[in-house]
Structures are given as C-alpha cells and as structure tokens.
Amino acid sequence: MRKDLLTIEALPVETILQLLDRSDYYLEFLKASGPLTTPCPLPSTSSGQALEKEGEFKILKGYTVANLFFEASTRTRTSFELAERRLGADVISLTPAVSSLAKGESVLDTILVLEAMKVDAFVVRHNVSGVPKFLSERLPDFVHVINAGDGVHEHPTQALLDAAELRAALGNLSGKRIAIVGDILHSRVARSNAWLLKKLGAHVTFVAPDTLMPRNAGEVFGIETTNNLDDVLHSSDAIMMLRIQLERQARGFFPSVEEYREQYGMTPERMKNSTALILHPGPINHGIELESEAVYGERSLVLRQVKRGVAVRMAVMEWVFN
Ligand code: NCD
Numbered sequence: 274m275r276k277d278l279l280t281i282e283a284l285p286v287e288t289i290l291q292l293l294d295r296s297d298y299y300l301e302f303l304k305a306s307g308p309l310t311t312p313c314p315l316p317s318t319s320s321g322q323a324l325e326k327e328g329e330f331k332i333l334k335g336y337t338v339a340n341l342f343f344e345a346s347t348r349t350r351t352s353f354e355l356a357e358r359r360l361g362a363d364v365i366s367l368t369p370a371v372s373s374l375a376k377g378e379s380v381l382d383t384i385l386v387l388e389a390m391k392v393d394a395f396v397v398r399h400n401v402s403g404v405p406k407f408l409s410e411r412l413p414d415f416v417h418v419i420n421a422g423d424g425v426h427e428h429p430t431q432a433l434l435d436a437a438e439l440r441a442a443l444g445n446l447s448g449k450r451i452a453i454v455g456d457i458l459h460s461r462v463a464r465s466n467a468w469l470l471k472k473l474g475a476h477v478t479f480v481a482p483d484t485l486m487p488r489n490a491g492e493v494f495g496i497e498t499t500n501n502l503d504d505v506l507h508s509s510d511a512i513m514m515l516r517i518q519l520e521r522q523a524r525g526f527f528p529s530v531e532e533y534r535e536q537y538g539m540t541p542e543r544m545k546n547s548t549a550l551i552l553h554p555g556p557i558n559h560g561i562e563l564e565s566e567a568v569y570g571e572r573s574l575v576l577r578q579v580k581r582g583v584a585v586r587m588a589v590m591e592w593v594f595n
Contacts, residue, residue, distance in 0.1 A: 275414050275415055275416065275417055275593075276417060276592065276594075276595075277405075277409045277417055277418045277419065277420075277593065278418075278419045278420060278429050278430070278589055278592075278593060279405050279406050279409060279418065279420045279427070279429070280420065280426075280427045280429060280465075280468075281427060281429045281432050281433075281465045281468040281469045281472075282427070282468045284429070284469075284472075286472045286473070288592070289433070289436070289469060289472060289473070291592070292433055292585070292588045292589060292592060293433065293436060293437045293440060293588075295587075295588035295591065295592070296433070296434070296437045296584040296585040296587070296588040297437065297441070297584075298584075298588075299583075299584035299585075299587040299588055300437075300580070300581060300584040303359075303580070303583060303584055331360060331361025332360050332361065332591060332594070332595075333357065333360040333362035333590060333591075333594060334362070335361075336362050336363070336393040336394065336594065337362065337363040337364075337365065337390075337391060337392045337393050337394075338357045338362045338363070338364055338365070338392070338393065338394045338395075338396065338590070339364075339365040339366075339387050339392045339394070339395050339396070340353055340354060340357075340364065340365070340366040340367070340395075340396045340421075341367050341369075341380075341383070341384070341395060341396065341397050341398070342366070342367075342368075342369075342397075342398045342421065343369050343374075343380070343397075343398060343399045343400065343404075344398050344399065344400050344422065346398055346421070346422075347555075347556065348555055348579055348582055349398065349421050349422060349428075349430070349431070349582070350366070350398070350421070352579075352582035352583045352586050353396050353419075353421060353430075353586050354366060355583050355586075356583050356584075356586035356587040356589075356590055357396075357586075357590060359583070359587060360587055360590055360591065362590070365387070365392065367383070367387075380399070380404065381407075381408065381411060384408050384411075384412065385411075385412075388412060388413065388416055392416070393415075393416060393417065393594075394416065394417035394418070394419065394590070394593060394594070395408065395412075395416065395417070395418050395419070396419045396421050397418060397419070397420060397421060397423070398420075398421040398423070399422075399423055399424065400424055401423065401424050402423050402424030402425055402426035402461075403423060403424070403426065404423050404424075405418050405419070405420040405421075405423050406418075406420075406423075417593040417594065419589060419590075419593060422461055423461065424461065425458070425459050425460065425461055425464070425521070426461050426464065427461050427464055427465045427468075428461040428462050428464075428465050428554075429465050430582070430585055430586055430589055431461075431462050431465060431466075431554050431582075432462070432465035432466045432468070432469040432470075433469070433585045433588075433589070434578055434581040434582050434584075434585040435462075435466055435469075435513065435552060435554070435578060436466075436469050436470065436473060437581050437584070437585055438552070438574045438577050438581050439451070439470075439511055439550070439552070439574075440473075441577075442511075442550055442574060443510055443511065443550070445474075446470065446473040446474060446475045447473065447474030447475065448474060448475070448476065449475045449476065449510045450475070450476045450478070450505075450508055450509050450510050450511075451466075451470055451475050451476070451477050451478070451509065451510065451511045451512075451513065452477075452478045452479075452480050452505045452509045452511075452512045452513070452549075453466060453467065453477065453478070453479050453480065453513045453515065454480040454481070454502060454512060454513065454514050454515060454537060454539075454562075455480075455481060455485070455514055455515035455516070455517060455537055455562050456481070456485050456515050456516065456517045456518050456526075457479050457481045457485055457486055457487060457490065457515065458481070458484075458485045458486065458487050458526070459485075459518040459521040460515050460518070462513075462515060462554045463479065463513075463515060464494075466513065467479070467490075467494040467496055468494065471494065471496065476497075477494070477496040477497070478496060478498065478499060478505050478509075479491075479494075479496060479498045479499075480498075480499055480500070480501070480502050480505060480537070481498075481500060481537070482500050482526070482527055482533075482536065482537070483500055484526040484527065485526050485527070486498060486500070502536065502537055502543070503543070503546075506543055506546050506547045506549070507546065507547065509547065509549040510549060510550065511549050511550040511551075511552060511574075512539065512547070512549045512550070512551055512552070513554075514539055514551065514552070514553045514562045514563050515553070515554070515562065516553070516554070516555075516556060516557065516558055516562060517530075517533065517558055517561055517562060530561055533561065534560070534561050534562075537562065538561060538562055538563070538564075539551060539562065539563050539564065539567050541564060541566065541567075544566070544567050544570070544572075548572075549572070550572050550573075550574055551563070551567055551568075551570070551572055551573045551574065551575070552573075552574045552575065552578060553568065553575050553578075554578065555575065555578075555579070557575075
C-alpha cells in the first residue's frame with residue numbers, strides 16, 4: 274500500500290517520533306558544508322534491498338517528484354525542492370500562473386497529465402481544504418501525495434519541523450506548555466501543531482480573540498483556550514506566534530492592527546515578562562504579531578525552524594518512498 278502524508282491527525286505517534294529522529298539525523302548532514310556524499314545507514318526497502326548507493330545519499334534517484342503550489346510559498350516550496358534534490362530525485366515545480374491551469378485546466382486533469390509522464394510523488398499546496406486527499410483518492414496506488422498545506426485544514430510538515438526544533442530546545446515535550454497565539458481560525462499550522470503536540474504529551478493552549486478562535490477548539494483538539502495572552506505568558510515554555518492572514522479575511526476580525534498588536538502581539542514588554550522560546554512559521558508581519566528584535570533574538574527559533582524544514586522534508590520523502 275502506498276504511503277501519503279495528508280494529516281498529522283491520522284499519523285501514529287511512532288511514525289511521528291521516527292520522522293523527528295530521522296530529521297535530527299539529516300540535520301547533522303546538512304550542517305556539513307559541501308555536497309552530501311557521506312555514506313549513511315539508511316533503512317532498506319520492503320523488498321530488503323539496501324536503498325543507499327555506495328558513497329551516495331541518493332535514495333530517490335530514478336524517482337520524479339512534482340511540487341504543485343497553488344498558493345504562494347517561500348519556505349515550504351524551497352525546502353521541499355531542496356530536500357528532494359538532496360535525496361537525488363528528479364524535481365518538477367509547476368507554477369500555476371504559467372501552466373495550463375491558467376487556461377482553465379482542472380487540478381485533477383493537471384495531476385493526471387503529470388502522472389502519465391511518470392511522476393512518482395506530488396507535493397501539493399492548495400487554498401482549498403481537502404485537495405491533497407481528493408487527489409490521492411484519484412491517483413493510482415503507487416503514486417504518493419504529500420500535503421504542503423491545504424486551506425485552513427493541515428500543514429503536516431510544518432508541525433513536524435516545529436516539534437523537532439521544540440524537542441531539540443526543550444527535550445521531551447511531555448508536560449511542556451506551548452501557547453499558539455493569533456489567527457488560529459485561518460491557521461492550518463495551528464491545527465497540525467495542536468494534533469502533534471498533544472500526541473507528544475505537551476500541554477497546548479490556543480490564544481486568540483473570540484473572532485479568531487475556531488468553534489469548539491477546546492473539545493475538538495483536547496486543549497485549553499483563552500483570549501488573554503498575558504495569562505499564559507509566564508507559564509509557557511514556548512510561544513508560537515501566527516501570522517494574521519489578511520488574505521483570508523473577507524471581513525474584519527479585529528478592530529484595528531494597532532489594537533490587535535496591543536492584545537496579541539509579542540511586544541518588547543511581553544518579551545521582558547516571559548522566558549518562553551519564540552516560534553513563528555513565517556512569513557512574519559513585523560511589528561504586528563512579532564517585533565524584529567524578537568524574531569532574531571536569542572530566544573527565537575525562527576531561523577532554526579527554516580533550517581529544520583529541509584531536514585524534516587528529507588525524512589518525510591524517505592518515509593513515503595520506503
Ligand atoms: C504558513 C502557511 O502557509 O500555512 N507558512 C508556512 O508554510 N511557513 C503560515 C502562514 O502563511 O502564515
């Protein structure tokens with residue numbers, strides 16, 4: 274049976290831990306400068322055949338991966354591409370604006386056309402929740418689908434990289450207190466993180482104004498919710514700030530950006546009143562949810578998250594193909 278990565282919700286905790294461990298391993302390799310040519314003890318395929326080539330790192334050699342990003346992306350798209358190339362895959366990255374999608378071709382037709390050219394895996398980002406699952410149900414059994422962010426549903430690889438960096442900084446996440454702050458309603462990052470951090474035993478709190486809190490979030494995710502950031506500032510081991518997703522806000526969810534910043538921004542005063550690590554998936558609205566000093570300060574994991582992105586996506590690509 275083929276492996277897809279569509280949600281964290283459906284991913285067993287053993288698989289999550291395996292992917293986090295494997296990303297630690299790849300991160301070490303990425304720290305070394307120069308080409309990745311050191312032999313590494315990769316697991317064997319189900320047929321028992323060793324995946325690694327002597328002296329090489331190219332476990333996806335001979336496979337083709339297509340990255341289909343129907344929404345804007347810098348970090349996710351680039352890190353998937355780098356991860357795929359580092360593992361030796363042939364990589365196609367389709368830009369919808371200059372493909373036949375711009376002539377009205379459907380997403381499904383596009384993907385079936387690429388599959389006919391023997392694409393072995395699709396990495397898909399789409400602004401509609403459920404599109405990666407929809408495609409995976411219509412593709413042949415041997416083609417993999419990886420969700421790179423679907424609407425307001427899930428962003429599995431972002432949650433994996435966040436957890437990997439949190440684990441590296443805090444150790445075992447069981448009992449650790451993590452606050453996720455801001456535009457939760459529109460955030461697939463918040464949803465995937467809530468599922469994942471709960472599975473690892475962390476204590477998660479969503480912090481948002483009522484207008485940006487998903488309905489019944491507490492019961493759905495088995496977490497706490499509050500609309501007062503200052504209540505969790507002292508007790509949190511880590512605080513994940515989210516971008517206000519202005520492109521998804523058809524109507525006003527808060528009176529003004531200034532008011533939002535005052536209530537939910539990680540301001541210099543709040544930084545002083547907390548010892549928590551700071552995360553943000555990016556892109557960042559500087560001066561709204563996070564100040565520049567906090568982004569590049571010593572408690573920030575923001576650039577580590579980016580670096581970890583490549584390692585996590587290498588681990589994920591290896592896992593789906595193995
Ligand atoms: C996030 C996304 O696209 O869901 N960004 C990312 O992948 N790093 C968060 C966001 O857009 O705010």
